[in-house]
Amino acid sequence: MALASEAPKESFRLSMLIYDTRYRSMTIQVVVLILVLLFVGWLADNTIQNLAAKDKDINFGFLWNRAGYDIEQQLIPYTNDSTHGRAAIIGLLNTLVVAFFGCVFATIIGVFVGVLRLSNNWLVSRLMTVYVEAFRNVPLLLWIILVFVVMSETRPQPRDFRVTDEMIASGTEPAAKMWFWDSVAVTNRGTDLPAPVLDRGLGSIDIGSVPVNLSVLLTLAVIVASVLANRALLRRARAIQEETGERPVTWWKSLAILFLPTIALLMALGFHLDYPVFKGFNFQGGISVMHSFTALVIALSLYTGAFIAEIVRAGIMAISRGQSEAAFALGLRPGRTMSLIILPQALRVIIPPLISQYLNLTKNTSLGIAVSYLDLRGTLGGITLNQTGRELECMLLMMLTYLIISLIISSLMNVFNSSVKLKER
Amino acid sequence: MKKSVFLGTLAATTMIAGVAAAGTLDDVKARGELICGSNTGLTGFGAPDANGNWVGFDVALCRAVAAAVLGDQNKVKFVPTTGETRFTALASGEVDILVRNSTWTYSRDNDLKLDFVAVNYYDGQGFMVKKDLGVSSAKELDGATVCIQTGTTTELNLADFFKFNNISYTPVTVQDDSEAQRQYLAGACDAYTTDASGLAAARATMADSENHVILPEIISKEPLGPVVRHGDNQWGDIVRWTFFSLLIAEEKGITKANIEEVAASTTDPEVRRMLGLEGNMGAMLGLDAGAFKNAISANGNYGEIFEANIGSATPIGLARGLNALWTQGGLQYAPPFR
Known part of the structure; x- marks a missing residue:
């Protein structure tokens, strides 16, 4: 004898897909998905048909053809005999290097300005407000062009730095002089800096046609080892402090551990500086940093820095006043309160919007085209696109590349975010 | 039901999108305006003057084509294109013809699917x-x-x-x-x-x-010339023969000033054919009989256009050099109008 009669088993009817709330949302999602897929399919089909009508196809073979053009700034070897694919990689590296420096400087500027904007000093906080509002509210492109034009129009030409024998004999000064004991020249084309050179370098090995400098690798390894050794030293000092209550003096040991091995290694490798010297039309030797690069980094960091400053300010203001009052009550000075109490907590609020600022900055590097900076947009999306006529392929590749860069940055930042976020136990 | 309507529309749209090509002449006539891809501003070749009218050596060729096709050299819209955007603008149909110091090369002709129909300036x-x-x-x-x-x-x-x-x-x-x-x-x-x-x-x-x-x-070697889309041969021929008519006009001494007089009095059969006085040369290309006469009277013959825009009397001061007629030791040579 059954105590409760079972609910009558309903057979599934087609109308239930619409009228039954259990299935309706599923139905809608499936229909929308089908529509979206159809639309994408139609776009792809339309593109292929139209290309076929113009007697074109989608083909990435051009990436293996000879590029034939030159690129000024190249981080890995490239000549005009290299392929379009390698030119694209050169462009990608140029994009990444600008994005890297931009992110670093923007963060530094942003943190300082954000903190100073909350300063009790009226003048300082107002100055920071002016900076933030000026940079936030003017298009980035204008800043880039402004910085570039100022640098290229106000600085002297390279040949103004020339010193001839007659000039020495008659005692006349050249029209322009180098800075910092004749080591740095800022011309209207770029900045020439001394280059570090090794007399007894270790050479380099090729990894997938990209040469890797062994001396640099070794130096980096030594620096990392020094930092790790220094950490061990500090850890030991803390252990002693906790045991005995007295902290051993570590500063000179730290200095020695951090710097001596690197200096010794560099001296062993025959390190010296190669100074730029004016010869012919331009400065030869040293490192030449083009103004397009400098202008791009300066404008991007100042512009993004203004946004980051606002994010930092918001993060700090999100921390309750009681935190700093408690810190003051414990006798911490304002600087230590900021670095030990406020900022670590504020980071939790700051990091998520900071990620999107980094992404913005990275994508904004494509504005470098306005100052003739050959980044990914300038090589793959500019010259290569033009010389090969493969618009669709180049654009797709470029979009995919920017997408991948952005995803990598955001996943790295998400890892960092989860490491600083509030850990509930 | 609804889905089949949707699919039907989709198929129809796709087909329309697929068909929209060829027949540039019909497009231009229907529009009543020629769209010409020009320079963003290169004095002497293609640039707006103080009143905003486009003038120049390349511009004059566009005007001649407009005069031949539409009977009025002012029915042209000039679209400034950069070195980067020009071929995309032409291939996508944004412009009907590109006259913008573009060099004729093998890969542009074949890989970009464009047709260089003539060389209006031999450069280097x-x-x-x-x-x-x-x-x-x-x-x-x-x-x-x-x-x-x-x-x-x-x-x-x-x-x-x-x-x-x-x-x-x-x-x-x-x-x-x-x-x-x-x-x-x-x-x-x-x-x-x-x-x-x-x-x-x-x-x-x-x-x-x-x-x-x-x-x-x-x-x-930089042979510069007008470019059209690959595959529309009729349109290519119109541009090519409009240019040749300007060359023949110079060869035969027909100028903007004397063209009416020549048309009234000439007995030269080639000139009579070109000016539409005998034969049906215009109709062969889908144009009016007086198409080439209009083209020449727009801005004069090739020599006149050259001298007015980039010749030795202008600030640009280019000599004819390679661009003299073949009869004067240059390379400009038009096939017979027959």
Whole structure:
């Protein structure tokens, strides 16, 4: 004898897909998905048909053809005999290097300005407000062009730095002089800096046609080892402090551990500086940093820095006043309160919007085209696109590349975010 | 039901999208206006004047085509294109014809699916430097910084030239002619390179034009000409023969001033055929009988257009050189109008 009669088993009817709330949302999602897929399919089909009508196809073979053009700034070897694919990689590296420096400087500027904007000093906080509002509210492109034009129009030409024998004999000064004991020249084309050179370098090995400098690798390894050794030293000092209550003096040991091995290694490798010297039309030797690069980094960091400053300010203001009052009550000075109490907590609020600022900055590097900076947009999306006529392929590749860069940055930042976020136990 | 309607619309749209090609002549006639891809502003070749009217050597060819097709040389809309955007603008149908100092090359003809229908200017790439630089030959430019327009054949020629002569250079790749001139004048580059005609045009607009020299080396062949889309042969023929009619007019001494007189009195059978007085030459191309007469009377014959825009009497001051008629030792030669 059954105590409760079972609910009558309903057979599934087609109308239930619409009228039954259990299935309706599923139905809608499936229909929308089908529509979206159809639309994408139609776009792809339309593109292929139209290309076929113009007697074109989608083909990435051009990436293996000879590029034939030159690129000024190249981080890995490239000549005009290299392929379009390698030119694209050169462009990608140029994009990444600008994005890297931009992110670093923007963060530094942003943190300082954000903190100073909350300063009790009226003048300082107002100055920071002016900076933030000026940079936030003017298009980035204008800043880039402004910085570039100022640098290229106000600085002297390279040949103004020339010193001839007659000039020495008659005692006349050249029209322009180098800075910092004749080591740095800022011309209207770029900045020439001394280059570090090794007399007894270790050479380099090729990894997938990209040469890797062994001396640099070794130096980096030594620096990392020094930092790790220094950490061990500090850890030991803390252990002693906790045991005995007295902290051993570590500063000179730290200095020695951090710097001596690197200096010794560099001296062993025959390190010296190669100074730029004016010869012919331009400065030869040293490192030449083009103004397009400098202008791009300066404008991007100042512009993004203004946004980051606002994010930092918001993060700090999100921390309750009681935190700093408690810190003051414990006798911490304002600087230590900021670095030990406020900022670590504020980071939790700051990091998520900071990620999107980094992404913005990275994508904004494509504005470098306005100052003739050959980044990914300038090589793959500019010259290569033009010389090969493969618009669709180049654009797709470029979009995919920017997408991948952005995803990598955001996943790295998400890892960092989860490491600083509030850990509930 | 709904889905089938949707799919039907989809198929229809796709088909329409697929069909929209060919028949440029019909498009232009239906629109009542020719859309001509032009320079963003190169004095003498294609630039708006003080009143905003486009004038220049390339512009005049567009006007001649408009006169031939629509009977009115003013029914043209000029779309400025940069070295980077020009071929995309043409291939996508944004412009009907591109007359913008574009060099005829194998890959543009075949890989970009374009047709170069004629050569209206035989050019070559040169270098301009400031006089006080003390350079008299391009081979002395070792280590120099060179400004160059991106998306051009000159970019590739430059790389080849320096490599062949085993000398080095620093390229500064700029977007358009005006930015290249700004950087060159500011001294951000030692030399500016582009087609020799373009250099002459650029120099003509500089305030201190006597302080700049164009070096003697011509490092490439640059046959510049009007471009149309591949596959529409009728339209290509219209542009080609409009240009040839201007050449034949110069050869036969027909000018803007005397064309009515010539039309009334001539007995030369070729001229009579070209001016539409006998035969049905215009109709063969789907044009009016007087199409080529309109083209010539728009801005005169080839020689007149040359002299008015870039000739020795203008600030640009180019000699005819290779662009003289074949009868005068040049390369400009039109097939017979028969």
